[in-house]
Amino acid sequence: MRAWPLLLLALALSIVIAACAGHDWATPSDLFRAIAGATDLRSRLLVEWRIPRVLAAALVGALLGLGGTVFQGVFRNPLAEPYLLGSAGGAALGATVALLVPLAAPQSFVLPVLAFAGAWGATMLVIGISRVSGAVDAAGMLLAGVAVAAILGALRSFLMLALSDETVSLQIVLSWVLGGVQTPSWPILGLLAVISLACLMLTMVLASRLDVLGLGETMATAFGLSVNRFIAFAVLAGSVVVAAAVAFGGLVAFVGLASPHIARWLVGPLHRPLLPASALVGAIVVTSADAIARAALPPAEIPLGLVTAVAGGPFFILLLARRLRT
Amino acid sequence: MLRALLGAILAFGVALQPVAAAPVTVRDAFDRSVTVPAPPQRIVAIFASNVEMLAALGLADRIVGIESFTRYPPEVLGKPLVGGRLGFSVDEVVAQRPDFVVVTPSRQAANQLVDPMERLGIPIVVLLQRNVEEILSNIRLLARLCGVAERGEELVAKLQARLDRVEQRVAGLKPPSVVMITGRLGNGLLLVTRSGTYTGDAIVRAGGRLAFDGGIIAQVSPEAIFNSDPDMLLFAGTEKDMKELIGRPGWSDMRAVKTRRVHATSRVELLIPGPRTIDGIEHLAAIFHPATPSQ
Secondary structure, eight states: OTHHHHHHHHHHHHHHHHHHOSSSOOOHHHHHHHHTTOOSHHHHHIIIIIHHHHHHHHHHHHHHHHHHHHHHHHTTOTTOOTTTTTHHHHHHHHHHHHHHSOOSSOHHHHHHHHHHHHHHHHHHHHHHHHHHTTOOSHHHHHHHHHHHHHHHHHHHHHHHHHHOOTTTHHHHHHHHHTOOOOOOOHHHHHHHHHHHHHHHHHHHHHHHHHHHHTTOHHHHHHTTOOHHHHHHHHHHHHHHHHHHHHHHHOOOOSHHHHHHHHHHHHHOSOHHHHHHHHHHHHHHHHHHHHHHHHHSSTTSOOOHHHHHHHHHHHHHHHHHHHHHHO | OHHHHHHHHHHHHHHHOSSSOOOEEEEOTTOOEEEESSOOSSEEEOSHHHHHHHHHTTOGGGEEEBOTTOOOSGGGTTSOBOEETTEEOHHHHHHTOOSEEEEOSSTTHHHHHHHHHHHHTOOEEEOOOSSHHHHHHHHHHHHHHTTOHHHHHHHHHHHHHHHHHHHHHHTTSOOOEEEEEEEEOTTSOEEEOOTTSHHHHHHHHTTOEESSOOTTOSEEOHHHHHHHOOSEEEEESOHHHHHHHHTSTTGGGSHHHHTTOEEEEOHHHHHSOSTHHHHHHHHHHHHHOTTSOOO
């Protein structure tokens, strides 16, 4: 259990470094002055812009870590990931519809609802396809996920080409698709924190049953678990988590894949410690990636999704290679 | 009523004291109300169009930040860069300690900068240019905000007079149907000027007519251009690139190519919505209606 202080320390450190990072690096004492209420422009930049963004990045990362853990547990597939299973793509399509299609309801309500519907629908579709085709193994599921993600991506691109006002809405959608944490105001950040905590609790409820499911469907049934009903519920919960992450952070690749693996090395495979550990790892990864995105190529800012994809892609290839060898 | 009265009083006050540091409030293209407490002295101007408008108002020396695709006028070229192709940096904008930021919603500029500047209390104005009229009103708006309203009116009056001369010159002449190619995509598709844009408006004001409307998507296939059979084909770019394009299979059969009514036109005049767009309109009018003597 020595992993916990290590994780918490790493998270605190990554948050401080990320809050300092930028084209114009701040020192920890600058941060302290800003938080203490200094009113110069630079301090206000730190308090109103950079710190909320860093904290939002940490929470989005935590949600991705949770979502990835739930999906890997439900599908008993170490390669399962929201981004690859189509659920993130579904959430992005839902969000694109909310952003571009004129709907009667207010966007702040429609966007999370459609993002959730997209995430859930896409995941159910992937499960359905792999079940029907009898390919419920890792490869079959991933292939179905790739196909569904491609279709969803194409639909989203079409909506972007056809419906967006090039100058305004297209750019909002684009920044989503490329992944990037939006800087929330402090009250919205509070809301995100509450949502993240609720998601942690929701997934913790699943923890022991995810462990049982990990023994295999036959074994789980023997232990009295209603497998199909539980999978349906867990997918629903996972979709809620992914939708929350996508709503605040856009499409951020591979964090959901990598975090549970790193967390497993640290705390083992049982879900009760794995879920919070994975959330912490996700938070550390996204906070660091976001800092790189902001500071690497001044004066521009690289979309966060590109940073995580470039760093996470090789990780995925490594896992795939190891799995194919065994 | 009261607001109108107040507005009138305010306008009167501004007219009386053009140099006095009274707060000025405008509505920008996003219908945001933006107030500058005093004429800005440190301006971050994102995009060539906004830089060119400020420079035309004689305010180039107040610009403290530009983006990396701004190439004109020469006196702004050494200024600090706050963004480029990959987007714009809030950090870098703030580092210039601006008291005013002007952007156009392109390449994420408005999406990335409006929210943080609002939170930091730095006035930021978003300008759109959907037609030539809006270019002129943008010049007026910038002039008012920067405390040089009169200079703005003079500049706009001059530009308007030139537009009027073009209008008189082409009045009653039969407008040629025109396709203007503004870009080529790697997949062979072409970007064409559509109606509802300032470039489309410029073509109409110069006495032309868009041969077809690109529809909802700006990218079209060469086939669609052949089918539209325009009287005249314009290529926004160099003569060399234009010749390379029309040298490709199919293009030589076009009526406009056969009748040698293909012209390369200036990109900076017609694809940067600033004062130079008026130059572009004059040049287009001379291309469309060469029989009339050029001004």
